[in-house]
Amino acid sequence: MQASQVEIRKVNKFYGPFQALKNVDLTIPPGKVTCLIGPSGSGKSTLLRCINFLEEYDAGEVRIDGQLIGYDAPGRKMSGRKLREMRRSIGMVFQQFNLWPHMTALENVAEGLIRVRGLSKRDAQARAEDALRKVGLGDKMANHPSRLSGGQQQRVAIARAIAMEPRLMLFDEPTSALDPELVGEVLTVMKTLAAEGMTMVVVTHEMGFAAHVADQVAFMDAGELIAAGDPASILHQPQDARIQSFLRTYHERNSF
Amino acid sequence: MDFGILQQYGPMLLRGFGNTVLCWALGTIFAMALGLLIALVQRYAARWVRWIIQAYIEIIRGTPFLVQLFVLYYGGPLIGLRLDAVPAGLLGLTIYGSPYFAEIFRSGFRAVPVGQIEAARAIGMAELTIVRRILLPLGLVSALPALVNFSIILTKETVILSIITVPELMYQVQRMSTETFRYLEANLVLALFFWALVETISRLGRRLERRITRHLLTERT
Ligand SMILES: Nc1ncnc2c1ncn2[C@@H]1O[C@H](COP(=O)(O)OP(=O)(O)OP(=O)(O)O)[C@@H](O)[C@H]1O
Ligand SMILES: [Mg+2]
Numbered sequence: 393m394q395a396s397q398v399e400i401r402k403v404n405k406f407y408g409p410f411q412a413l414k415n416v417d418l419t420i421p422p423g424k425v426t427c428l429i430g431p432s433g434s435g436k437s438t439l440l441r442c443i444n445f446l447e448e449y450d451a452g453e454v455r456i457d458g459q460l461i462g463y464d465a466p467g468r469k470m471s472g473r474k475l476r477e478m479r480r481s482i483g484m485v486f487q488q489f490n491l492w493p494h495m496t497a498l499e500n501v502a503e504g505l506i507r508v509r510g511l512s513k514r515d516a517q518a519r520a521e522d523a524l525r526k527v528g529l530g531d532k533m534a535n536h537p538s539r540l541s542g543g544q545q546q547r548v549a550i551a552r553a554i555a556m557e558p559r560l561m562l563f564d565e566p567t568s569a570l571d572p573e574l575v576g577e578v579l580t581v582m583k584t585l586a587a588e589g590m591t592m593v594v595v596t597h598e599m600g601f602a603a604h605v606a607d608q609v610a611f612m613d614a615g616e617l618i619a620a621g622d623p624a625s626i627l628h629q630p631q632d633a634r635i636q637s638f639l640r641t642y643h644e645r646n647s648f
Numbered sequence: 649m650d651f652g653i654l655q656q657y658g659p660m661l662l663r664g665f666g667n668t669v670l671c672w673a674l675g676t677i678f679a680m681a682l683g684l685l686i687a688l689v690q691r692y693a694a695r696w697v698r699w700i701i702q703a704y705i706e707i708i709r710g711t712p713f714l715v716q717l718f719v720l721y722y723g724g725p726l727i728g729l730r731l732d733a734v735p736a737g738l739l740g741l742t743i744y745g746s747p748y749f750a751e752i753f754r755s756g757f758r759a760v761p762v763g764q765i766e767a768a769r770a771i772g773m774a775e776l777t778i779v780r781r782i783l784l785p786l787g788l789v790s791a792l793p794a795l796v797n798f799s800i801i802l803t804k805e806t807v808i809l810s811i812i813t814v815p816e817l818m819y820q821v822q823r824m825s826t827e828t829f830r831y832l833e834a835n836l837v838l839a840l841f842f843w844a845l846v847e848t849i850s851r852l853g854r855r856l857e858r859r860i861t862r863h864l865l866t867e868r869t
Contacts, residue, residue, distance in 0.1 A: 444770055446766055446770060472774075472775065476772040479769070479772040480771065482770070483771070484767070484771075486766070486767065488761075490763035490764050491764075492768075492781075492786075493764075493864050494785050494786060494789070494863060507773055507774075507777050507781060508774075508777075536863040536864075538863055538864060539863075552771070553771070556771055556772075
């Protein structure tokens, strides 16, 4: 599997006068899992969405395998066609799953293969079936999203992304909308992907996942990237007071 | 009351009703199509285009259909638009209905969760494909009850076509009234016909709604 590298350089993002990202610098190494953590509103989703240009950054650069996304040159937007071309190799999984409710699980996964990759219906279906089996949903392919549990819906969403054979996967709090007992099945699928050497960027509040699966943990606060490093250095010996206080709150909330 | 007169006028009224249904059906289809186009343009076009369309919407919604039809039929020839009664009536219905349908479609599109559109963008789907495959099917589902409702309202607007001599039911009823002085009977017959039409449409609408929301009803999250 080919895996992408992402370089984020001095990225700034404004919502009107409010600055959501402040000079963010981060390198996401190929074939590795990077977890983005930090308090609510710190800009994690915004940063993640800049990587596939669902959110337009105002200054700085986001490069995927060296290629600038969203702009041909600083300040000059790239054509829709070129952007779509780049997005084909980037999968994204959302907190709210965002499956298309009028299509079955199989149709959800096959849709992009047919409409974007131009596969025949038959080939697309075969590949969609493979992807669904891979996430453990071989027996639910004919179900509409309304007939699937949250965990199953999220696994369909992952299948929809991986069926496109991306070189990079973005996850925005993929388990936050799930009942606790359904979190595990989704994390298991994500671990499988990680083990296969997929480049993954995961915004998460699952510190366990960050500690055990991530190769790199990046901590954000108030639009700034405070620190990035291996999980142990960020989660176990944090130097920065903001990380310490974030982890303290996290531990307090999760103890009983 | 004396409904015996219907024996004589029955066929004429029936023909009138046929024309009413035809004008309504065609007018509704055209108005819906134009409304859909307007709603899509409103969603994607440049600001100045949207502004012009918004002005059109305000003007059409702000004036009575009767007046619009007069202007179209008697004012049209002044600018070279000379139409027979039926085409003028259909064009009138199309123009009159389009802004309402446009608003219905617009709110239907707004009801489609942004995330479902973004999910399509994220895999690199072209914007036009997104409209066809995601926005339209989902937007139509949310818009359906309002679409049926406004189509029902439009049935009754067709009576106004009688003023430009479209031979629909109202026109025939007025003819019968002036020839026989049976105003009450004639209008009761008209009411009955309309009630039957509206009842049919609303039943069909409900059935259609049940059909297309089958998979969406128990949606979670
Ligand atoms: N469309 C928007 N318009 C204005 N402000 C926005 C918009 N989207 C996000 N913001 C603001 O930008 C900041 C960062 O938001 P973001 O969603 O990236 O945070 P986050 O770290 O993902 O938080 P959470 O953990 O709650 O998801 C927040 O203060 C938010 O209010
Ligand atoms: Mg977020």
